[in-house]
Amino acid sequence: MAGRDEIIAFADDYLELGAYPDYGPMGLQVVGAPEVKRIACGVSASLGLFRHAAEKGAQLLLVHHGLLWENESRVIGERMRRRLEALFSADISLAAYHLALDAHPDVGNNALLAELLEVKPARRFAGIGFGGPLERPCSIEQLAGQLERELGRSPLVFPSGPDVVHEVAICSGGAARYLADAAAEGYDCYVTGEAAEPSMMIAREAGIHFVAAGHYATETLGVKALARTLAERFDLEWEFLDLPNPV
Secondary structure: OEEHHHHHHHHHHHOOHHHOOOOOOOEEEEOOOOEEOEEEEEEEOOHHHHHHHHHOOOOEEEEEEOOOOOOOOOOOOHHHHHHHHHHHHHOOEEEEOOHHHHHOOOOOHHHHHHHHHOEOOOEEEOOOEEEEEEEEEEOHHHHHHHHHHHHOOOOEEEOOOOOOEEEEEEOOOOOHHHHHHHHHOOOOEEEEOOOOOOHHHHHHHHOOEEEEOOHHHHOHHHHHHHHHHHHHHHOOEEEEOOOOOOO
16 A cells, blocks of 8 residues: 555656646546555546446546636536546545646657667657657558457558668557658658548658558557556556547
């Protein structure tokens, strides 16, 4: 068992939370039990996830997408009330790590995506992503197949780049807006989570492959790695709570 505040302080420092201004308050968002024996983690805050964490007996829940965002109402409506009640009744603390978890060079979503694709993360892309050469250049079909095997989801592919992919840019989640930047920086392929309506035509016109491997799927990696890291450091149990999302 370990203290909640000690765990959160370590996580905030480890992820360099202050270096990544975000769209809302990150780190501890809801205070629950002061002592933690079991960590649960999931991609996005939701009533279903909170109830699942309670069933698993977790005292601390880590998510990538938290409860609190600057562009949402400050009024506690019925939906938010039910979510908070689920956390309070189970005495669960909620901690959210968004951009800082995307960006981290070891447990971040983008570093882990680069690792599973065998992309050398030679340089930053879009501030929180990575770009670099493939260790073994391949076709876009081979690269998409690797993503499908690793993430368990068939990616959406707009194959408009060269026959052999050498350089790949990666930015997980809803980052389709950086496609033109990837092309301008000379990448053969851009991997993200979701497509936007203009993505197909931008890819065609710019001569770059576009791969949308799933917003949810591309962001399961970081919370798992962070929970594992914290559990090992503080000698705790941990579990990933999978609520699959086709987006």
